[in-house]
Amino acid sequence: MHKDFGGLTAVQNLSFHIERGKITSLIGPNGAGKTTVFNLISGQLPLDKGQILFKGKSITLLSPHKIVDLGIARTFQELRLFQRLTALQNVLVGLQHRQGERLFPALLRGPSLKEEELADLQKARDLLRLVKLEPKGDELVENLSYGEQKLLSLARVLATDAELIMLDEPASGIPLGEVDRMLMIIQDLVKQGKTILVVEHNMEAVMRISDWIIVLNFGEQIASGTPQEIQINKDVIRIYLGI
Amino acid sequence: MDYIFYILILVEIYIILAVSLNLLMGFAGLISMAHAGFMAIGAYTTAILVTRLGVNFLLSIPLGVVMAVMVSAIVAIPSLRVKGEHYIIASFGLQIILYNILLNWVSLTNGPYGFSGIPRPQIFSYTFATYQSYLILASIITFVCVFLIWRVTNSRFGLILKGIREDEVAVLSIGKNVNRFKVITFIVGSSTAAVAGSLYATAISFIDPFCFTIHDSIFILAIVIIGGMGNIFGSVLGALLLISLPELLKFIHVSETVAAPLRQMIYGALLVILMRFRPQGLLPEYRARKGKG
Amino acid sequence: MFLQLLVNGIIAGSVYAILGLGFGIIFSTTRTFHFAHGAVYSMAGYLAFQFCVSWQIPLTISIALSLLSTIFLGIAIEGLIYRGLRGVGASSMELLVSSLGLFILLQNFMIILWQSDPRVLPVAEAIRKGISIGGIWVTYLQLIIIAISISLWGLMLVFSHKTKMGKAIRALESDPEMTELVGIDPVYIRFLVYGIGSALAGVSSILATMDVGIDPNSGIMALLIAVITVIVGGIGNYSGTALAGLLLGIAENIGIWKIPSEWKSSIAFGILLIFILFRPTGLLKKT
Numbered sequence: 001m002h003k004d005f006g007g008l009t010a011v012q013n014l015s016f017h018i019e020r021g022k023i024t025s026l027i028g029p030n031g032a033g034k035t036t037v038f039n040l041i042s043g044q045l046p047l048d049k050g051q052i053l054f055k056g057k058s059i060t061l062l063s064p065h066k067i068v069d070l071g072i073a074r075t076f077q078e079l080r081l082f083q084r085l086t087a088l089q090n091v092l093v094g095l096q097h098r099q100g101e102r103l104f105p106a107l108l109r110g111p112s113l114k115e116e117e118l119a120d121l122q123k124a125r126d127l128l129r130l131v132k133l134e135p136k137g138d139e140l141v142e143n144l145s146y147g148e149q150k151l152l153s154l155a156r157v158l159a160t161d162a163e164l165i166m167l168d169e170p171a172s173g174i175p176l177g178e179v180d181r182m183l184m185i186i187q188d189l190v191k192q193g194k195t196i197l198v199v200e201h202n203m204e205a206v207m208r209i210s211d212w213i214i215v216l217n218f219g220e221q222i223a224s225g226t227p228q229e230i231q232i233n234k235d236v237i238r239i240y241l242g243i
Numbered sequence: 244m245d246y247i248f249y250i251l252i253l254v255e256i257y258i259i260l261a262v263s264l265n266l267l268m269g270f271a272g273l274i275s276m277a278h279a280g281f282m283a284i285g286a287y288t289t290a291i292l293v294t295r296l297g298v299n300f301l302l303s304i305p306l307g308v309v310m311a312v313m314v315s316a317i318v319a320i321p322s323l324r325v326k327g328e329h330y331i332i333a334s335f336g337l338q339i340i341l342y343n344i345l346l347n348w349v350s351l352t353n354g355p356y357g358f359s360g361i362p363r364p365q366i367f368s369y370t371f372a373t374y375q376s377y378l379i380l381a382s383i384i385t386f387v388c389v390f391l392i393w394r395v396t397n398s399r400f401g402l403i404l405k406g407i408r409e410d411e412v413a414v415l416s417i418g419k420n421v422n423r424f425k426v427i428t429f430i431v432g433s434s435t436a437a438v439a440g441s442l443y444a445t446a447i448s449f450i451d452p453f454c455f456t457i458h459d460s461i462f463i464l465a466i467v468i469i470g471g472m473g474n475i476f477g478s479v480l481g482a483l484l485l486i487s488l489p490e491l492l493k494f495i496h497v498s499e500t501v502a503a504p505l506r507q508m509i510y511g512a513l514l515v516i517l518m519r520f521r522p523q524g525l526l527p528e529y530r531a532r533k534g535k536g
Numbered sequence: 537m538f539l540q541l542l543v544n545g546i547i548a549g550s551v552y553a554i555l556g557l558g559f560g561i562i563f564s565t566t567r568t569f570h571f572a573h574g575a576v577y578s579m580a581g582y583l584a585f586q587f588c589v590s591w592q593i594p595l596t597i598s599i600a601l602s603l604l605s606t607i608f609l610g611i612a613i614e615g616l617i618y619r620g621l622r623g624v625g626a627s628s629m630e631l632l633v634s635s636l637g638l639f640i641l642l643q644n645f646m647i648i649l650w651q652s653d654p655r656v657l658p659v660a661e662a663i664r665k666g667i668s669i670g671g672i673w674v675t676y677l678q679l680i681i682i683a684i685s686i687s688l689w690g691l692m693l694v695f696s697h698k699t700k701m702g703k704a705i706r707a708l709e710s711d712p713e714m715t716e717l718v719g720i721d722p723v724y725i726r727f728l729v730y731g732i733g734s735a736l737a738g739v740s741s742i743l744a745t746m747d748v749g750i751d752p753n754s755g756i757m758a759l760l761i762a763v764i765t766v767i768v769g770g771i772g773n774y775s776g777t778a779l780a781g782l783l784l785g786i787a788e789n790i791g792i793w794k795i796p797s798e799w800k801s802s803i804a805f806g807i808l809l810i811f812i813l814f815r816p817t818g819l820l821k822k823t
Contacts, residue, residue: 042416068418080413082406084528093402094417100399101419103427107394117399160417274629321813328569329812331632332763336805339760347798457756461636468633500651504644511644514637518630519621 012219015050018164023186023196025206028216029239034199035077036219038166041197042074043067054164069096073162075153077169077199081141087152088137091124094159127155131185147174154185165189166197171205183209207231215239248374252446254486255378255385256439261466261478262392263435268464269472269528270396271428272408276334276460278436280341283455284311285437286444287345290358293445300364304384304441311437312430314341319426338457345452357451361444381442388435393475395431404428405473458507465510469517471524480525485510540672541789547678549785550685551740551747553778555758556765557692558736564772565709565729567628571635572613573737574759575642580606580738581745581754582646585655595659603738610734611727613638619723639755647752656749657742681743688736689778696774705729709772737762757801764808769819776819783819 014037018024026034039045041052043064051060059067082090098120099105099113106113128134131151136144144152150170157165170186171179179202186196187209200206206213207227215223215236223233230236260282267273285307292298292306318337325333345352363371364380371377395401403424406414411421444450462485470481489506497505517524555577562570580602587598617638621631663677696702707715708725716722741758744750761784769780784804791803811819 044412044415063420064412064415065418065420068416073418074416076413076416080410080416082409082413084409085402085405089402092399093406093414093419096418098399101403103395103400103431106398106400107391109394109398120399156417325812328632329767331569332760332767333809333812335760335763336808339805340802343799343802347796461640465637465640501648504647507644508641508648511637511640511642515617515634515641518626518634518637519617519624522626522630522633 014216014219014221016214016221016224018195018197019212020195021190021193022211023190023198023209024212024214025198025200025210026214026216027200027203027206028222031218032216033219034216035168037216038074038168038197038199041067041072041166068160068162071163072166073157073160073164074166075157075168075170077172079149079153081149081153081156083142084140086138086140087128087133087144087148087155088121088124090141090152091127091155091159092120094156095120095123096160124159127158128152130158131155132181147178150174151178151182154182158189162194164195164197166199168199169201170198171200171202179205245374248378249446250487250490252374252378252381252442254483255381256442256446257463257466257482257486258479259385259388259439259442260436260463261470261482262389262475263432263439264463265467265470265472265475265478266392266396266428266435267432268467269474270401270404270408271425271432273425273429273432274331274334274464275429275433276331276457276464277338277341278433278463279455279457279459280338281311281315281433281436282440282443282459283341283345283450283452284314285440286450286455287352287358287440288437289441289444290361290450291351294358294361299366300441300445301366304438307437307441308434311434315430315433316426319429322429323422323425335457338460342452342456345455352452355451355453357449357454358444359449361448361450363448364445377446381446384438384442388438389475389479392431392435396475400424408473462510465514469510469513469524471526471528473528474524474526477524477526477528484525538790538793539670541793542786543672543674545786545789546782547674547681547747547785548789549782550682551744551781552761552765552785553685553781554688554736554740554743555762556769556777556781557688557774558733558740559759559762560733560766560769560771560774560777561692561705561729561736562733563766565705566618566726568618569628569632569635570613570730570733571632571759572638572642573610573733573762574755575639575646576606576610576613576734577737577741577758577762578643578646578750578752578755579609580741581657581750582650582655584657584742584745585650585750588657589655595657599742602742603735606738606741607731607735610730610737614726614730619726639759643752643755646755652752654749654751655745657745659746677747681747684739684743685778688739689774692774692778701728706772761804764804767808768811770817773819780819 026037028034036045040047043059043062043066047060051058053059054070054072059070059072062070082093099116125134125137128137131154133148133151133155136148141149141152150173154167154170167186170182174182183205186198189196198206198210210227213225213227213230214221215230217239222239223230223236225233260278264275264278267275285304288307288310289300289303292303293300298306322330322333346354363377365371371380396404403414403419407421407424414421466481466485467478469485470479471477489509492502492506559570559573562568562573583605584598584602587593587601588595593601617634618631621634659677663680664675666673666675696706704715704720704725705728707718707720708722712722741750744754765777765781765784768784769776769778784807787807788800788803792800795803
């Protein structure tokens with residue numbers, strides 16, 4: 001997967017690859033443009049110059065839902081869960097291409113639809129179990145703690161069955177025990193063949209799980225390398241200490 | 244007694260209207276002020292087909308729906324580009340334009356004179372002449388409409404609509420084509436209003452453009468809000484209350500010229516009071532709003 | 537013929553411009569869809585009629601009383617209804633619905649009091665006299681309307697850009713949070729804005745009642761026209777709104793030359809829909 005960005009003011013002359021089956025992290029000070037990169041890839045922000053290639057095909061001009069269709073899904077820093085739905089329902093809506101989403105099958109409710117619904121419920125519960133939220137399945141999201149909501153947003157993005165999963169600050173703002181759980185789940189995902197792109201501020205987490213790190217500052221790439229290389233990189237140290 | 248059957252028929256007509264508008268507003272977040280206009284499409288299609296072409300009433304219903312589908316489809320797509328309050332105003336504009344068409348396209352609609360003496364439905368040789376018999380027919384049609392819409396709201400489709408109402412960006416991010424959902428919902432909801440219009444035309448036997456004004460759209464909106472947005476049974480209850488309770492006003496001796504605006508004043512006051520103390524309506528979809536700190 | 541229609545349009549547009557300015561200042565500052573503005577508008581005309589015709593109070597005093605009452609009504613709505621709703625965390629939808637409810641309540645109250653016949657404010661015959669300027673007929677009243685409209689537009693611009701209060705209002709328009717930090721009291725500003733907006737509604741209502749009369753449908757049509765001018769003119773752009781009002785009046789009147797007059801209100805909405813679809817930011821760029 002190859003990304004070439006140019007000329008959106010928040011992000012300039014940025015070009016990088018993401019390797020399949022690995023965990024790549026995007027780090028950098030606040031305002032460095034990390035979330036902007038996510039928004040560009042997911043199709044929420046239009047690209048002024050350059051292109052984004054996924055498995056050899058350009059996804060630059062596609063709308064967000066089509067990009068999910070092709071296999072890229074993301075979480076949000078602000079979560080954007082459906083507060084007035086239950087945890088289980090939040091995961092259910094993440095499932096792709098279900099019959100129940102189309103009007104006539106929904107109206108007619110044939111036997112294949114009912115089978116699909118039962119299978120979906122099972123799948124959704126499995127995902128909730130993965131993030132240890134199964135007992136809270138029928139709770140409204142607005143009643144869950146922040147850490148629980150973060151895990152739920154992970155479950156929802158997993159429901160999309162995407163190949164490339166982009167996680168926006170998965171380890172921030174949650175207690176230490178939950179961070180470990182989150183990181184373990186992320187590493188498990190790679191074992192299942194997923195590719196992960198992470199934006200994260202929690203340096204310890206980043207160093208622990210990343211195969212590759214890209215450092216951004218003011219929308220440009222300052223450095224990239226393995227965690228060991230980044231840790232001793234003079235430019236990186238300078239921009240972090242210089243704040 | 245006959246009068247009670249008449250009221251019940253009216254209640255059912257407004258149940259269809261409220262439930263279908265609730266689909267738009269309470270589920271997809273599409274505030275439509277043109278619902279009376281779509282009702283009119285059904286009413287006028289039935290009136291024209293039945294009185295001028297002798298088409299059977301039951302056949303005129305799906306034809307009315309087809310007309311409404313066409314109009315709503317034409318309107319739905321450009322309306323996607325319109326956000327928030329602009330959408331409400333645009334639907335206002337649509338209502339006014341539809342009303343103007345009813346009033347001014349005289350060769351089609353008889354203009355301000357409308358249609359009178361619309362005959363009651365006939366199946367084979369049986370005519371639903373009395374209110375009592377008509378109520379049975381209306382009840383079946385109403386049940387079907389409410390049931391179908393309930394099915395939609397209770398499905399994965401409905402769940403996604405609730406998501407759209409809350410956060411479109413999030414829905415896009417899980418791969419759903421928000422625009423497609425909105426267009427389909429708008430078409431379904433608006434054309435269901437046409438069914439209510441067809442019933443209205445043959446129940447009351449007389450229609451003119453003044454039955455389908457912006458004030459009527461606002462009335463349907465009031466029913467949805469008072470009954471409870473996002474709750475189908477709330478719309479049923481709301482229609483029942485707002486149509487039948489004002490009939491009790493008839494027992495208080497006010498002159499006819501005062502009764503109608505007085506009724507409206509009560510709706511208006513209800514809306515204000517509800518928004519302050521119980522904005523989720525009579526039958527809420529979920530719990531009340533949280534206070535801001 | 538064309539010129540006569542053009543002038544008719546300018547007269548109608550002048551009233552629309554004042555209408556738009558009133559609704560506009562409220563909407564751009566508070567971002568509340570003040571549906572009840574339509575009822576405030578109607579109330580002014582009906583009250584003036586009541587004072588002047590039913591109670592035989594001299595016209596000028598009637599107008600003054602009516603304007604004062606209208607300002608009071610607008611401020612009361614903000615203070616008694618909207619403020620309470622905001623205080624309990626109401627969403628903008630809930631504010632809109634309650635404003636709608638208020639509109640229905642007030643509008644029907646007026647129907648009970650004054651029935652459905654149009655009511656006209658009697659003005660001295662001298663002003664109703666028409667004169668012919670270059671073959672075009674206008675009445676003195678209509679000339680006064682145009683003059684008042686232009687003056688109010690100018691006043692609004694001066695007020696907005698040169699006075700402390702005007703600048704405070706613009707501050708609240710663009711950045712509500714900053715405004716509070718800088719020590720401007722948004723509560724006071726909102727009252728001010730509802731007062732000004734309602735006064736403008738009152739002026740346009742009274743002028744219209746003098747020229748063509750008022751009836752129960754005037755309120756909602758006035759509201760819709762106000763909304764159209766604000767959207768077409770650009771929210772927060774006073775000159776744009778006034779210009780939009782003027783152009784709308786002209787378009788409607790010239791429109792009926794070619795399109796049957798029954799379709800007049802569709803012209804307004806046609807223009808609205810075109811702008812919503814293709815230029816939602818409005819005619820002029822925001823200053």
